[in-house]
Amino acid sequence: MVVSSAPGKVYLFGEHAVVYGEPAVPCAIERRARVTVEARDDDRIRVHAEDLSLDGFTVEYSDENDDAPDVDVSESLIQAGIGYIDAAVEQARDAADAPDAGFDITVESDIPLGAGLGSSAAVTTAGIDAGTRELGVELPAEEVAERAYRAELEVQDGEASRADTFCSATGGAVRVEGDDCRSIDAPDLSFVIGFDGGEGDTGELVAGVRALREEYDFAADTVESIGDIVRHGEQALTEATGEQGGASESESLRETIAELGELMNFNHGLLEALGVSSRSLDQMVWAARDAGALGAKLTGAGGGGCIVALDPTEGTETALEYTQGCETAFRARLDTDGVRVEDE
Template identity: 75%
Template sequence: MTVSSAPGKVYLFGEHAVVYGEPAVPCAIERRATVTVEARRDDRLRVEARDLTLDGFTVEYGASGDDRPDVDVATPLVEAAMGYVEGAVEQARDAADAPDAGFDMVVESDIPLGAGLGSSAAVVCAAIDAAARELGRDLTPEAVADRAYRVEHDVQEGQASRADTFCSATGGAVRVEGDDRRRIPDAPNLPLVVGYDGGAGDTGELVAGVRTLRDEYDFAADTVGAIGDLVRAGERALADDDVAEVGRLMDFNHGLLAALGVSSRSLDAMVWAARDADALGAKLTGAGGGGCIVALDETPAARTALDYTPGCEEAFRAELDREGVRAER
């Protein structure tokens, strides 16, 4: 039996624009997805995803994919989840040169689903790492990131950046611009607070919406470019340890994301609750549509304000996780 885990992330700056080659700065946070894998004697794949619905579900089917899962939850949900897990298994089989390997897998996670904290990247990174190790193949975090990117790219129908998967695989604060990806050394430990509205957004749909706007209006394309400029300013602020400036730029970034149509009433309400409590900055994180915001606040005020904000289901302080994908057992 092999167990791996990988962290979720928040974006300090740059989501969506990163899909079009602008830079972005995501930071791994101490919330993880954990995948347990056991090789089978046959070529079948059995997946138990305990957190996917309230009751969790288990599916079992052949490697050829001709007998589809028979489960009691909405088909699109199963198809989407299986896309990530099947993709990860395919990558592990390829890495270990074992095309017919079968597995029993259990996926557990404390990263809310579809909420902008990179649950998909964390599940895929942990699953690739665990399945490859179960087959006797150790992958570097960079190799896990690369393979996980291919899976996200497929599931998001060709519209995905390397940001989430690289951040989850390597941990820490990272910078991604197109194919260029690196860790930001000595990133300051920022006082991150997350607010979660209990909802979710469809990453593929939101990315497609921004693409349409950008194709249709030059000023939407300019907005994407402006996010890139803002990210470069944010990187300088990080290098100078200027946390107040990082916060101001996060506020600005939220405004530009809202202009691109990916915020929501509850995300805006949480952003304003944090700002009213004198947070240094606040913005939505990830694809948007619903889910999470991230604020910067050294005091307990923003978190308390979020706790009392109607529509905010949960607020928590998020520590930067300097470790990426890792072997648990």
């Protein structure tokens, strides 16, 4: 039996624009999905997912067409529930050259689903890592990332960037532009996350931006401007990392982190213009700013879900807890660990 875990993420900058080749900077956060995999004697897959509904969800199936999953729910719900795990199993079987391997799989996660914190990438990444290890194969994090990207691409009908999966596999702050993925240095950033309890439909939101971009030149310019924000943001991150720990740390580091916040605010404005924010996301963004956050923006696809604010003080978390539209707020540190084995 192997248990692997992988972190969720927030986008400091660049979601949506990354789909069109602009750079993005997601950061892994200390909230994880854990996937336990145990090889079976047959070729069946049994998935138990604790968090898919209040009572969890167990489904057992095999590849044969006449062997439908043994639960009484619609096919689309099953696909929504186990599509990523199914794709992760395929990648693990392929990597280990074991097409008929069967598994008992349990998924547990601290990452809200469909809320912009990359729960799908964390589950897929941890699933591939645990599945391959259970079959005796140890993949480097970069290969887990590449396979998790292919799995997401398949489940999301060709609409996915490498940002979520690379970030979840390697941890820390990363920069993704097309197929160029690298880890970057970042100071110890203090994130506060506000969650409205809802979710957005990533495919629909991406399609909406695509349509706007095709209809209006200024929408295409807006997407490019998000890329410019990311480039400025990267520079500020590099500066902040250099300033951390130096003799004159406090003053210059504070200014550079304030600049990161300002760029996050700008980024949110442009995402709002592209139609992917919502009333509750805007309410949380403004509550965070009013409470003294250095910056706040929606994270991920939008439409509902989470915002991320930069605030080293208690102010934002407390304010969000009393904000209409916010269901829960929590602090999340940058997680420098990516996918890892918890138990073997």
